[in-house]
Amino acid sequence: MKLQLKGVTKRFGTFTANDQIDLTVQPGEIHALLGENGAGKSTLMNTIYGLHSPNEGEILLDDKRVTFDGPGDAVEAGIGMVHQHFMLIPVFSVTESVMLGYEPTKTAGMIDFAEARHRVQEISARFGFDVDPDAMIEDLPVGAQQRVEIIKALSRDARVLILDEPTAVLTPQETDELISIMRQLKEAGTSIVFITHKLREVRAIADKITVIRRGKIVGEALPESTETELASLMVGREVNLATQKEPATPGEIGFSVEGLTVVSGSGKVVLDNVSLSIARGEILCVAGVDGNGQTELAQAILGLRSAVAGTISLDGTNLRRMSVKERLNAGIGFVPEDRSTDGVIPAFSITENFVLDQYDQQPYSNGVAMRPSVMREAAVNQTSRFDVRLGTVDDPISTLSGGNQQKVVLAREMSRDIRLFLASQPTRGLDVGSIEFVHRTIIEERDKGTPCLIVSTELDEVSNLADRIAVMYRGVVVGIVPGDTNRDVLGLMMAGVPVEEAYTQAEQHHTILGEADEEAQA
Amino acid sequence: MSEQPTQESVAAVRAEPRHEADTHLQPIKWKFPITYVLLALLSLGAFTFLTPSGAVTQFRLATATDIVTLPAANLPSFATALVLSLLQLGLGVLAVVAAARRIKLGLWHPMLFGLLFVLAFLVYAGAGRGAFIPVVTLLAGALMLSVPLIFGAMCGLVGERSGIINIAIEGQLLAGAFLAAVAASFFTSAYVGLLAAPFAGAAVGGLLVWFAVKYHVNQIIVGVVLNVLVIGLTSFLYSTVLTQNAEMWNARQQLPRLPIPGLSQIPIIGPVLFNQTILVYLMYVIVFALHILVFKSRWGLRMRAVGEHPKAADTVGINVPRTRVFNTVLAGGIAGLGGAYFTVGQGLAFGQEMSAGQGFIALAAMILGRWNPKGALLAALLFGFSTSVGQVLSTIGTPVPSEMLLMLPYVITIFAVAGFVGRVRPPAAEGVPYIK
Numbered sequence: 001m002k003l004q005l006k007g008v009t010k011r012f013g014t015f016t017a018n019d020q021i022d023l024t025v026q027p028g029e030i031h032a033l034l035g036e037n038g039a040g041k042s043t044l045m046n047t048i049y050g051l052h053s054p055n056e057g058e059i060l061l062d063d064k065r066v067t068f069d070g071p072g073d074a075v076e077a078g079i080g081m082v083h084q085h086f087m088l089i090p091v092f093s094v095t096e097s098v099m100l101g102y103e104p105t106k107t108a109g110m111i112d113f114a115e116a117r118h119r120v121q122e123i124s125a126r127f128g129f130d131v132d133p134d135a136m137i138e139d140l141p142v143g144a145q146q147r148v149e150i151i152k153a154l155s156r157d158a159r160v161l162i163l164d165e166p167t168a169v170l171t172p173q174e175t176d177e178l179i180s181i182m183r184q185l186k187e188a189g190t191s192i193v194f195i196t197h198k199l200r201e202v203r204a205i206a207d208k209i210t211v212i213r214r215g216k217i218v219g220e221a222l223p224e225s226t227e228t229e230l231a232s233l234m235v236g237r238e239v240n241l242a243t244q245k246e247p248a249t250p251g252e253i254g255f256s257v258e259g260l261t262v263v264s265g266s267g268k269v270v271l272d273n274v275s276l277s278i279a280r281g282e283i284l285c286v287a288g289v290d291g292n293g294q295t296e297l298a299q300a301i302l303g304l305r306s307a308v309a310g311t312i313s314l315d316g317t318n319l320r321r322m323s324v325k326e327r328l329n330a331g332i333g334f335v336p337e338d339r340s341t342d343g344v345i346p347a348f349s350i351t352e353n354f355v356l357d358q359y360d361q362q363p364y365s366n367g368v369a370m371r372p373s374v375m376r377e378a379a380v381n382q383t384s385r386f387d388v389r390l391g392t393v394d395d396p397i398s399t400l401s402g403g404n405q406q407k408v409v410l411a412r413e414m415s416r417d418i419r420l421f422l423a424s425q426p427t428r429g430l431d432v433g434s435i436e437f438v439h440r441t442i443i444e445e446r447d448k449g450t451p452c453l454i455v456s457t458e459l460d461e462v463s464n465l466a467d468r469i470a471v472m473y474r475g476v477v478v479g480i481v482p483g484d485t486n487r488d489v490l491g492l493m494m495a496g497v498p499v500e501e502a503y504t505q506a507e508q509h510h511t512i513l514g515e516a517d518e519e520a521q522a
Numbered sequence: 523m524s525e526q527p528t529q530e531s532v533a534a535v536r537a538e539p540r541h542e543a544d545t546h547l548q549p550i551k552w553k554f555p556i557t558y559v560l561l562a563l564l565s566l567g568a569f570t571f572l573t574p575s576g577a578v579t580q581f582r583l584a585t586a587t588d589i590v591t592l593p594a595a596n597l598p599s600f601a602t603a604l605v606l607s608l609l610q611l612g613l614g615v616l617a618v619v620a621a622a623r624r625i626k627l628g629l630w631h632p633m634l635f636g637l638l639f640v641l642a643f644l645v646y647a648g649a650g651r652g653a654f655i656p657v658v659t660l661l662a663g664a665l666m667l668s669v670p671l672i673f674g675a676m677c678g679l680v681g682e683r684s685g686i687i688n689i690a691i692e693g694q695l696l697a698g699a700f701l702a703a704v705a706a707s708f709f710t711s712a713y714v715g716l717l718a719a720p721f722a723g724a725a726v727g728g729l730l731v732w733f734a735v736k737y738h739v740n741q742i743i744v745g746v747v748l749n750v751l752v753i754g755l756t757s758f759l760y761s762t763v764l765t766q767n768a769e770m771w772n773a774r775q776q777l778p779r780l781p782i783p784g785l786s787q788i789p790i791i792g793p794v795l796f797n798q799t800i801l802v803y804l805m806y807v808i809v810f811a812l813h814i815l816v817f818k819s820r821w822g823l824r825m826r827a828v829g830e831h832p833k834a835a836d837t838v839g840i841n842v843p844r845t846r847v848f849n850t851v852l853a854g855g856i857a858g859l860g861g862a863y864f865t866v867g868q869g870l871a872f873g874q875e876m877s878a879g880q881g882f883i884a885l886a887a888m889i890l891g892r893w894n895p896k897g898a899l900l901a902a903l904l905f906g907f908s909t910s911v912g913q914v915l916s917t918i919g920t921p922v923p924s925e926m927l928l929m930l931p932y933v934i935t936i937f938a939v940a941g942f943v944g945r946v947r948p949p950a951a952e953g954v955p956y957i958k
Contacts (some may be wrong), residue, residue, distance in 0.1 A: 049837070051836075052838070070841075071837045071839055075839060083837070087833060089949075090830070091826075091886060100823060109815075110818055110819050152838075267551075428872075472820075
């Protein structure tokens with residue numbers, strides 16, 4: 001089906017999220033919508049899917065104008081969407097999830113389970129998906145959950161399929177499977193709109209690329225364009241994709257964990273006998289698909305979760321029985337994964353956020369009294385050093401963009417003398433400029449001789465920063481490999497394949513993206 | 523790149539091959555097996571060895587209408603209690619063995635254990651009293667006391683499954699009781715009262731869901747306020763209109779008992795289950811219907827979706843606010859019916875605050891039953907039964923103060939709410955307003 005947007009504009013209050021968007025997706029075309037975080041891609045797709053109604057402009061399907069009051073109408077018209085955060089209910093079975101909203105019923109509204117299960121099996125078989133219709137969603141790996149989302153869209157005869165950041169949660173091998181599914185759908189005549197901010201993927205997959213920046217279409221490109229061209233189009237200036245970094249000069253071991261085991265509230269082992277060590281002046285990245293124990297590792301190191309076994313030693317002192325405050329005082333600088341809930345207090349001023357973990361210490365306090373003028377001065381100095389774009393430091397931090405908020409967090413943690421820098425997803429949701437800045441700052445911290453432990457699910461980030469990479473899978477460190485390890489190997493390890501086997505398997509089978517990389521290099 | 527640590531770590535991996543974390547077993551949960559064994563030992567120590575030797579416990583099993591009149595059972599107290607306690611101990615040991623081997627026992631296990639424990643206690647309590655323990659009265663009382671709890675728990679379940687926390691069950695029961703009494707009295711027909719009661723409950727539910735869905739007000743606060751509102755309103759009307767002209771507005775009306783031919787003459791359970799008013803039969807129907815509909819119908823599937831992940835429901839075209847409003851009002855109607863049991867169901871006039879906290883116990887029954895119609899039913903029956911045991915024993919006189927027994931439902935409630943019954947998993951989106 002042909003999808004056409006004409007002058008679509010969506011405003012939230014005074015903020016224009018989409019400004020006069022024109023877009024045409026031909027039948028059987030894989031159309032990538034490329035843009036930074038916050039460029040307005042998801043808003044646009046939600047508008048097409050009927051979750052928002054546009055302020056201006058029109059949507060045409062096969063040259064007929066359509067208006068949607070809600071997603072139900074959009075689905076009716078043949079649009080399917082796989083959201084970045086899956087719209088699946090963890091306690092439902094696959095069959096229940098797929099039929100929800102379109103239940104085959106017998107008399108008195110009773111569901112025809114046999115018919116519903118048959119539909120799931122029929123679509124899985126047609127596309128070669130391996131999905132058990134009776135499995136519970138929460139028991140499925142993310143890759144399989146995504147396939148359930150696709151089955152869901154297809155079961156409603158979607159002829160335009162919108163995929164919102166579909167690869168964010170996948171390993172490279174799972175991404176490969178997704179790509180082949182997309183190609184299959186394309187063969188069957190389905191139009192696919194594919195939203196991403198990852199340059200490597202669009203080049204490997206898309207037939208056509210539309211770049212969106214600050215709510216406006218800034219250009220179209222063909223997959224033959226180089227990554228640098230796409231990046232500068234996306235960001236609006238020349239960007240340096242790979243962070244410049246000198247080889248590490250690791251000193252003695254500064255921080256290590258030994259046999260760390262953490263059990264969750266429901267009795268599940270979330271960290272299983274994890275051991276790793278980081279030298280001074282070295283960056284160790286923890287890679288893995290989201291939800292494999294990385295968050296728990298960071299929390300256990302800071303003391304937000306208690307460990308049932310193991311040691312956490314910083315410069316030879318065991319931190320395991322210390323409180324969070326004692327650990328911070330021992331020299332851990334911590335950047336949490338969820339900035340808006342754990343990193344800053346949105347309603348507090350920038351100054352207050354800047355001293356959030358040091359308010360009771362010299363020089364910010366004097367006995368029981370805080371010293372606002374000293375705090376303010378330090379905040380002014382450090383925020384300018386970290387290039388935070390702000391009005392005054394007395395404004396609430398919620399007035400800043402995500403990137404600037406993150407810079408305040410970094411300024412806070414790095415402005416004191418730290419013995420370990422621990423960051424979880426330090427660039428999640430940031431624009432390219434801020435990502436570059438954060439990466440540079442982390443490398444500077446490393447070069448000062450601080451051991452750095454960075455948890456990240458973005459392989460780009462891991463490859464950029466890491467001197468060594470620890471890959472986690474289901475609470476276990478699968479292996480620790482050099483920073484320049486091939487992504488195919490990392491991807492296999494992220495699916496739990498042991499190091500050596502991962503190397504041999506990666507030799508034998510390249511992923512589509514891996515091949516594209518090699519071609520680009522050649 | 524630092525070469526040395528890398529080699530070390532690769533070596534470490536080689537030395538200790540890792541398998542999938544899947545192979546890790548959950549830690550064994552000893553909580554329940556230990557509880558069973560302790561209770562069995564309590565039964566053995568207290569109920570058996572504190573029983574005077576040679577004493578006899580008498581159970582009366584028959585009522586006047588039975589087809590076959592069962593003789594009264596005269597059991598030697600000590601021997602009976604000993605056998606029952608040893609059986610419990612056996613079940614306790616079975617639980618320990620099953621836990622050690624990670625075998626799951628079915629629901630029959632705790633139910634059988636509970637039955638044996640209660641029997642042992644009754645044998646002990648009735649030992650040498652010279653009075654019969656009236657089994658039919660005990661069970662009939664249990665059902666009677668459970669009726670409002672069951673209606674209340676079903677109301678809470680339907681509301682919470684669609685994402686609305688309902689603390690106002692208490693108020694809905696009371697409003698139902700009030701309107702049932704007033705309407706029945708005015709029209710001198712208990713059936714009119716029964717028809718009116720659901721509207722009172724639904725109105726309270728409507729207020730709750732209106733504030734919750736339209737204004738995103740904290741549902742617990744609205745619920746508490748609604749309880750106070752209903753108590754205040756009914757008490758005010760009671761002390762003014764109802765007392766001034768009780769003949770017209772608050773005369774007693776009773777739903778007639780409708781014994782089901784045949785079934786009602788079965789010994790023991792016949793008179794308990796099948797010689798009831800239409801309200802109780804309606805309750806059987808509602809519980810059975812919900813048991814099927816919640817999990818097997820389109821209505822139930824959508825309700826659960828809205829209560830678990832409203833945004834997901836919205837993206838497949840389900841109208842979240844409408845679903846919540848409909849279900850909460852419907853649930854209110856169920857609770858209103860339950861309220862009618864206090865007045866027309868038992869042939870009583872309306873009295874101030876006559877629901878006496880039953881709405882909160884109903885909420886606890888729903889949690890103990892894990893938001894499941896069957897579970898909530900069993901939990902409500904358990905609460906009703908323990909209250910009934912307390913009442914019966916206080917009439918025949920027992921070594922245990924009856925106040926202690928009357929406390930039992932509340933103790934169970936605290937353990938239930940504190941999560942002793944295992945991982946209690948409420949609908950994920952309950953209490954969370956859905957804002958697009």
